[in-house]
Amino acid sequence: MFDNLTDKFDAVFKKLRGHGRLTEQNIQEAMREVRLVLLEADVNFRVVKNFIASVTERAVGQEVLKSLTPAQQVIKVVREELGRLMGEGEAYELDLAARPPVSIMLCGLQGAGKTTTCGKLGLKLRRDKRSPLLVPADIYRPAAIEQLKTVGRQMDIPVFDSQPGQDPVVICENARRYAELNGYDTLILDTAGRLHIDEELMGELVRIKASLQPREILFVADAMTGQDAVNVAKSFDEKLDITGVILSKLDGDARGGAALSIRAVTGKPIKFVGLGEKLDALEVFHPDRMAQRILGMGDVLSLIEKAQTAVDKEQAADLEQKLRKEGFTLETFRDQLQAIKKMGSMESILKMIPGAGKAMKQVKDMGMPDKELKKIEAIICSMTPKERRDHRLINGSRRLRIAKGSGTTVQDVNQLLKRFTEAQKMMKKMQKAGPKGLKGMLGRGGGLPF
Structure with missing residues (x-):
């Protein structure tokens, strides 16, 4: 954006x-x-x-x-x-210090991404060792309830069973009782939206607030709508006294005005930002880090946090043992690629590296890097375990078989093997430098040769 x-x-x-x-x-x-x-x-x-x-x-x-x-x-x-x-340079955490179940109410206009954001927030809370229950209280939009149930199934997060004909306030009250009886400590309320603000919508939201007394009322703003999002946020705040904002679709191509204006106009903090369609693409908003990104200075702290979340410590230890025992093979390289993929697209990772903006544009022009990485992974996965452990076994007929199996060409396979051989030589030099050299290489992404 x-x-x-x-x-x-x-x-x-x-x-x-x-x-x-x-x-x-x-x-x-x-x-x-x-x-x-x-x-x-x-x-x-x-x-x-x-x-x-x-x-x-x-x-x-x-x-x-x-x-x-x-x-x-x-x-x-x-x-x-x-x-x-x-x-003011600080990240605002959710205020969940209350007797469970604690209610978090999401509000906003139709199409802002509330339902998907409910799922993303549920996943984040579960990672924070909480037990969330998603509550579909939007009875007006066709299939809204089913959409939230689908999102819940994808992440294995329970969704309260509500029906389109019920009163939204009754749905929320029943969900609270269900949470009390079944040990859920957090309710995430997916409320109804409209194409524009009207009294009926606001009246319903005010009734839900009065009944559930939510600890957090988060306005979901579509960052793609620019100043409109700011004006709508102000209207919702006047009626509901929102506690914070979630900016959705910040990975879009809008001009960024909402992100820069909404805090100053409403006086309420931006707590989270949605940076993609994947259900784990919700980040805590750090104003100082976002300022650095806007000025092309990168965001190394967020990159480190992303890596810590994506990479399992046991898997990292296993990978290090593999590298020590077997050396740098196509198998260990594939494992590293899969770990990088968990952190998001290469474009999003490069944006967090200081000074990588211009390099990223050049990479984009070459059709890199995500498509190329998928191709590389497909080639490696088309090899047998023996071939992945010892690429010297791959002769002409094997290269043809691998190319056909991965939907690529023999030239693609040859190019991968050539670049891998160069990377393997570099890894051997690092191993000779001892444990410090190997750890340094692992810390920089394992000597990725592409």
């Missing part, structure tokens, strides 16, 4: 770096360009005005103008102010 914004910020800062010494005049010129960048990104104009005033006030101060690297100091100020704009 922020690619276009990142490119434009980069262009502004490139001009700043061209000045040997910054003056108040060229800072003002840069701020005019930043103002245009933010307005084009559909950021609320009042938010832009306040943001530019804050940055200018700090940027023209003596601490910047006397700095040895004034352009970098301005970039630092912009990064800090972006983080402050989105939430």
Whole structure:
């Protein structure tokens, strides 16, 4: 979503770096360009005005103008102010400190992604050692109840059995009693939405709030709708006093205005962001980290957290033992590819690495990397276990069989084997360097040769 914004910020800062010494005049010129960048990104104009005033006030101060690297100091100020704009640099956790079952109510307009977000939130809570129950309280949208049940089945999270003709308040009350009797400590309420705000919808949500007294009322905002999402969030907040926002579809190609405006306009924190269609694609929102991503500085901390979540410690230990015992084989390489896939797309991983933005664009132009990695995995999976452990067994006829089995060409197989041989030589050098060298290689993704 922020690619276009990142490119434009980069262009502004490139001009700043061209000045040997910054003056108040060229800072003002840069701020005019930043103002245009933010307005084009559909950021609320009042938010832009306040943001530019804050940055200018700090940027023209003596601490910047006397700095040895004034352009970098301005970039630092912009990064800090972006983080402050989105939430003062802190991540907001859910408030679940109450007698169970604790209710979390999700609200928002139809099509914002509430039902899918309910499932994502349920999965996150289960990973946090809680026992969630999904509650389908949207009786109006066709198949909404079945959709939530399908999402629940996919993640093996229980869904309360409700019927389309029931009163949503009664559904929620019955679900609470069911949770009390069956040991569920968290209710996630999937409420009804509309194509636009109306009194009937708000009245129903107010009744659910009065009956269930939810600990959290989270507004699900479609980040693709820009300023509309901000205005709708404000209306919901006035009626329900929401406790936070979940931005869905942040992986889309919208201009990013909602993410930059919604905190400043509503005064309520963004707690989570949805970064894809997969049910594990829900992240805690860190304003400071998001500011770094917007400015093309990467997000190493989130990358580390993603890796820790995706990679099982026992599997990592087994892989290290395999590497010590058998060396770097096509089998261990395939295992590493599968571990990387759990972390998400290569594009999303590259975005978190500082300075990888330009490299990622080049990789994209070459048709890499996700399609290429799938092809590599298909080739390796078409080999026999013996061939994966010792690629020297793969002669001409075997290469033809592997190519046919993987839906690729013999040239693709030859290219993989050639690049793998080079990577294997590199791994042997690392092993000779001892345990520290091997661990260092594992920490950098196992010497991925592609």
